[in-house]
Amino acid sequence: MNAMKVDNRAQIRLFALLNYLYCDSDEKHPVSVLDILKHWRSNGINASRKSVYNDIALLMKLGIDIVCIKSTQNLYFIGSRVFELPELKLLVDAVESSRFITPKKSRVLIQKLGRLASSAQAAQLKRPIYMDGTPKPENEAIYYIVDSLQTAIQESKQISFQYYEYLPSKEKVLKHRGYRYQFSPYALIWNRDFYYVVGWSEKHNKIAQFRIDRMTGIKLLDLPTRQTQDFDPTVYVQKVFGMYPGDLQTVTLLCRNHLMRSIIDWFGEDVQTKVADTDHFLATVEVAPSPPFFGWVFTFAGDIRIVSPENVLEEMREMARWLQ
Known part of the structure; x- marks a missing residue:
């Protein structure tokens, strides 16, 4: 029995030391043997300097990265952590x-x-990040919804859920009077700071996407996922999100030199480019001629122009006439 008590006290002392080192020591704030003894005493643990040395040696033997700064009185701190x-x-x-x-x-x-x-x-870590004014969501259940969706995807199960919409008064109401969508989730997609789930919608009889923060009442169904052979998340994102709905075409853009960053932001570092003259470069990109794409070009006020093909350039001209 006495041996058991000694072992328990040693375990408590060792845990108190490990917790103290993790919580109160780092490279800029090492602790001394006296600091450790003081911490032990504040927790009702009486021990000697020898216990400090023995316990630190044991923790290091167990794989804890404890750095020792040797001096007149040794100083200790936790070296590597799970995250720096x-x-x-x-x-x-x-x-x-x-x-x-x-x-x-x-x-x-x-x-x-x-x-x-x-x-x-x-x-x-307690410092504010200044955002661009877009509000954060209020749906606290969103984390459980994401967890349920991931479970359904991993287990290849269908789900049902309800979906929110907003009235002109900004009142949040259930869409179609609380209709429950039956859905086979394929993938979660993060786009422009919003989370979407993509899959087969029984209501629409096709692949569709839903904003996760507008879903509610999600239930896991004991039904296998309805599979489609041609679903590719990468292709789906390109065609549906951003400026890519529809069939892709090869389009050549004439861009002013200072817009290389914008081209890379949209099309990636692998985008095909070449110098056109001292002020411009040509970018060859894969897009679908569509209002989102033309609207993106318009935002540069002539600093990005469509060069070819002619049919895409003509569609751009038609949109410009429509805007007038």
Whole structure:
């Protein structure tokens, strides 16, 4: 029995030391043997300096990365962590700025991320990210909806759900008086800071997409997913989202040099380009001639022009006449 008590006390002491090092030490804030003894005493643990050395040696033997700064009194801190501080800052920035995550959930997630750092490092994570004015969502159930959708995709099961819409008064109501959609989810797609689920809709009898933050009452059905042979998430995103609805065509654009960044933003670094003259370059892209694409070209006020093919250029002219 006495041996058991000793073992329990040693385990508690070891855990208290590990917790202290993780929470209160880092490269800029190492702790001394005296700091560790003081922490132990504040938790009702009486031990000697020898216990500090023995316990640190044991933790290091167990694989904990404890760095020792040798001096008149040795200093210790946790070296590598699951996430380094710069990585945590990136994750916090992503959570804070995401339009998909509600303000309440953002605070909770950032607090949890802070627990992966020392207390001093966690304080550096509490800084505001200034967004462009687009509000965050209020649907707290969205995380459970995403989890249900991922489960349905992994298990190849259908789901049913209801969908929200908005009245001119901005009142949120269920679409089609609470109609329950029967749906075979294929993939989750993140586009322009919104989350969508894509799959086969029994109501529409075709592949369709729904905004996840507007879904509610989701239920997993004991029915196998209705499969389609020609579904490719990459192709679907290109054709349906952004400026690509319809059949793709090869289009050549004449662009002013300062717009190379905009071309790469839309078409990726693999986009085919070549120098046209000292002020312009040509970009050859795959798009579908459509109002979203023409509208994108219009936003550059002539700094991007369609060169070929002629039928696409004529459609652009027709749209310009319609706008007049």
